[in-house]
Amino acid sequence: MDESGSHGASPVFVVGGIIVHEEDAWHLQQRLDAFLLRKLSPLGHDHTMFELHATEIWRGGKRWGNVAESDRHRMLAGAYATLAGYAPVSPELPWRLIGAVMERDPHNQKLRAYELLTKKFDDFVNRMSRQGQQQRGLIVHDRSNVEGSLQNWTNQWRTASSSLGQLRNLADVPLFADSRATRALQAADLVAYALFRYYSKPGGRPDERYARRLWAHFDADRGRMHGLIHDSDYFGSCRCPACASRR
Numbered sequence: 001m002d003e004s005g006s007h008g009a010s011p012v013f014v015v016g017g018i019i020v021h022e023e024d025a026w027h028l029q030q031r032l033d034a035f036l037l038r039k040l041s042p043l044g045h046d047h048t049m050f051e052l053h054a055t056e057i058w059r060g061g062k063r064w065g066n067v068a069e070s071d072r073h074r075m076l077a078g079a080y081a082t083l084a085g086y087a088p089v090s091p092e093l094p095w096r097l098i099g100a101v102m103e104r105d106p107h108n109q110k111l112r113a114y115e116l117l118t119k120k121f122d123d124f125v126n127r128m129s130r131q132g133q134q135q136r137g138l139i140v141h142d143r144s145n146v147e148g149s150l151q152n153w154t155n156q157w158r159t160a161s162s163s164l165g166q167l168r169n170l171a172d173v174p175l176f177a178d179s180r181a182t183r184a185l186q187a188a189d190l191v192a193y194a195l196f197r198y199y200s201k202p203g204g205r206p207d208e209r210y211a212r213r214l215w216a217h218f219d220a221d222r223g224r225m226h227g228l229i230h231d232s233d234y235f236g237s238c239r240c241p242a243c244a245s246r247r
Contacts, residue, residue, distance in 0.1 A: 001117065001174070002142045002185060004055075004192040005200065012199045013102045013109040015117050016192030017139075019124055019219065020184065021093040028086055028095070029183035035082045039075050043067065051179065052079055052186035054193035054210075077209070080194065083187055084213040093133060096124060096219040097191055098227040101199045101242075114150055115162050116229045118174075123226070124219055125169040139174035142185050147176045199230065199240070206240070215241050 001017035020028055036047040049063055056064045057076045064072055088095050098120050100113040118139065125137040141150065151173040158167045179185040194210035201207070218241075219227025228242040235243055 001139060002179065002188040002192045003113075003144065003146070004189075004196040010196075010200065011103070012196065013106075013113060014099065014192050014195045014199065015113045016099040016188060016195050017097070017117065017121070018184070018187050018191060019096040019098060019121060019137075021088065021090070021095070021135075023089050023093070024086075024095055025184050027089060028083075028187065031086055032079070032082060032183040032187065035078060036075075039071075039078065040067075043071065052183060052190065053179070054079075054190055079190060080210045080213045083190055084217065093128070095217070096227055097214055097217045098124070098219055099191060099195050100229045101195055101231065103199075103230075103232040110146060110149070111153065112231065114146070114153060115157070115164060116231075118154060118157065118167065118170075119162060119164040120219065120227055120229070122167045122169045127221070129169065135169070136171040137169055138171045140182075140185065141174050141176050142179040142189065143176050147174075150174050195228075218242075220245070 001015055004014040004016065005012050032052060033047070036050060036052065040047040040050060045066065054076060056062050057072050060067070060069060060072060067075075086095065098117055100116045102109040102113050105112065121137055121139065125135050128135050141147070154167065154170070154173045158170060160166070177185060179189060190210075191214065194214055197207040197209070198211040199206070218225050223245060225242045225245040230238060230240055230242045232238060236247070238244070
C-alpha cells in the first residue's frame with residue numbers, strides 16, 4: 001500500500017495498493033526492474049539508482065531530473081503498461097488492485113480510508129480461501145507517519161471489530177518498508193498516483209491517462225468493483241467505474 005494526496009491542500013486523499021501472491025512478488029519486481037533497465041541503460045543511467053515514484057518521474061524530481069521530460073513521461077506511461085500487462089504465475093492466484101479515494105470528512109479521512117482498504121483486502125483473502133486457496137494476508141506499506149496509527153487500528157479491528165466487521169485473515173499488523181528497496185511498493189505508488197490524477201481532476205476533469213490501464217485489475221465480484229471505494233457527496237451522479245458499478 002501507499003498513499004497520495006496527504007498534503008493539506010489536496011482535494012482528495014488516496015490509498016492505493018496491489019494484492020499479489022508471494023510467488024508473484026518476485027516476478028512482478030523483476031518485470032518492473034527489467035523495464036527500467038531497457039529504458040534507462042541506453043540513456044547512460046544505472047537503473048538500480050532510480051525509483052519508480054510517479055510524482056518524481058512526472059516532475060523530474062531527484063535522479064529523474066537527469067532524464068528529459070519527454071523520456072520521463074514515456075517511461076511513466078510504459079511503467080503502467082508493464083504493470084497492467086503482468087500475468088500471475090498461477091491463474092488460480094490472481095493479482096488485484098485496491099484503492100480508497102476520500103473526498104468527505106477531512107478529519108477522519110485516513111482512518112476511514114485504511115479501514116475500508118484493510119477490510120477489502122481481508123475480504124479478498126477470505127474469498128480466495130473459500131475457493132480452496134487457504135491463505136493469510138500481510139500488508140506492507142511505504143514508510144509513513146501513519147505507521148503507529150495503522151498498526152493500532154489494525155490490532156483493534158482484529159480483536160474487536162471495525163465498523164465493517166472483524167478482520168480474520170491477516171497474518172500480522174501492517175509492516176512498513178522503504179519504497180526505494182522494493183519495486184512492489186513502487187507498484188503501489190503507481191496505483192495511488194493514477195487514482196489521484198483521476199479523482200483530483202487537474203484542469204477540471206478526470207485525468208484517465210494512467211487509471212484507464214488499471215480499471216480492469218481492481219478487485220471485482222459479480223460485476224461490482226469491490227476493490228475501489230470512492231467516498232463522495234455525489235455518488236448518484238458520479239461516473240467513475242467504482243461508483244457506476246454499484247448502481
